[in-house]
Amino acid sequence: MSNGKAQGSIPVTLIPGDGIGAEISDAVVRILEAVGAPFRWEIRMAGLAGIDAHSDPLPSETLDSIRRTRLALKGPLATPVGGGYRSVNVRLREEFKLYANLRPARTLIPGGRFEDIDLVLIRENLEGLYVGFEHYIPIADDPHGAAISSGVNTRAGSRRIAEFAFDYAVRNKRKKVTIVHKANILKALTGIFLETALEVAEKYKGQIECGDRIVDACAMQLVLNPWQFDVIVTTNLFGDILSDEIAGLVGGLGLAPAGNIGETAAIFEAVHGSAPDIAGKGIANPLALLLAAAMMLDHVNRADLSERVRSAIDKVLNEDQVRTPDLGGKAGTRQLTEAIIRRL
Numbered sequence: 001m002s003n004g005k006a007q008g009s010i011p012v013t014l015i016p017g018d019g020i021g022a023e024i025s026d027a028v029v030r031i032l033e034a035v036g037a038p039f040r041w042e043i044r045m046a047g048l049a050g051i052d053a054h055s056d057p058l059p060s061e062t063l064d065s066i067r068r069t070r071l072a073l074k075g076p077l078a079t080p081v082g083g084g085y086r087s088v089n090v091r092l093r094e095e096f097k098l099y100a101n102l103r104p105a106r107t108l109i110p111g112g113r114f115e116d117i118d119l120v121l122i123r124e125n126l127e128g129l130y131v132g133f134e135h136y137i138p139i140a141d142d143p144h145g146a147a148i149s150s151g152v153n154t155r156a157g158s159r160r161i162a163e164f165a166f167d168y169a170v171r172n173k174r175k176k177v178t179i180v181h182k183a184n185i186l187k188a189l190t191g192i193f194l195e196t197a198l199e200v201a202e203k204y205k206g207q208i209e210c211g212d213r214i215v216d217a218c219a220m221q222l223v224l225n226p227w228q229f230d231v232i233v234t235t236n237l238f239g240d241i242l243s244d245e246i247a248g249l250v251g252g253l254g255l256a257p258a259g260n261i262g263e264t265a266a267i268f269e270a271v272h273g274s275a276p277d278i279a280g281k282g283i284a285n286p287l288a289l290l291l292a293a294a295m296m297l298d299h300v301n302r303a304d305l306s307e308r309v310r311s312a313i314d315k316v317l318n319e320d321q322v323r324t325p326d327l328g329g330k331a332g333t334r335q336l337t338e339a340i341i342r343r344l
């Protein structure tokens, strides 16, 4: 692990994470240092490491660090089974109001099921059916005779995520935003989202094309003809499902990064988990976390550096053919890391 010797000007909280977390964070820090990224790391613990050191998977000193830096790169965190701990990811989302989940998916290795995929899913991260307003109603002698869940979508929350999506489209020279909903059935819950997003779309008329899709039709169209989509914006539950479908179009979670963007902080992470089955073996693929770090470079307006990182990844995978076992290769984490540094 880096000891923070790169004295960049932008402080970032680095949570190495559990399982393969230390190996892949170490690789990413080395690559970022080699490309001259302007980050100064504050290394903090969370997950199992947080429980071991502070009896909390999200210790207060980690939260304090993110409050200060407003920027974090997070390795995978193992969710403890039992123990009554609340999900760290949910706590971080609530604490920093990380309302936008940004999941880009791009074909990195040709020859998969789909070629030339390049789409971005933007998921509302705080509202909808994930607010957790749930309870059971007893029926006869069954205490769980019925289960009830309420979803909440606000006009303000819908506007905020729609504006984020259209602004993102403009900034990233995208052409089209598709609003995904289920307003034909969930007329209030997702109707308000569609209606508000369409109002926002009006402001971008002539600049960004806009369409809308019912979620089930969208799921099918993503498999039949994913190239018709560019940026998709949707509610929490639909976004959760569609973002994994989109990761599947480009070869699964091993190359999938995510950004969680809020009003007071932004947290970048790999989508995959802590991979306990391969932890410590030196064969973990660091590219999802590296792609998340590239998103963080974009976030701090250093697209010049993120492009160098992405281009090096492309050359290493496709010209040098250096790949970790999950991508069908034989290289270890260190070998892949060194190959990328050579290509920067």
Ligand code: NAI
Binding pocket: 020, 024, 075, 076, 077, 078, 079, 080, 253, 254, 269, 270, 271, 272, 273, 274, 275, 276, 277, 278, 283, 284, 285, 286, 288, 326
């Ligand atoms: P996982 O994503 O850790 O592993 C699934 C499979 O993919 C395993 O065979 C693993 O070896 C492989 N894999 C994952 N990342 C890889 C990488 N970078 N390089 C090579 N192979 C990789 O999912 P699993 O096993 O369901 O979860 C393990 C732990 O991770 C659990 O405690 C779970 O709660 C946690 N988790 C945490 C997430 C987060 O912090 N964002 C997300 C998903 C799971």
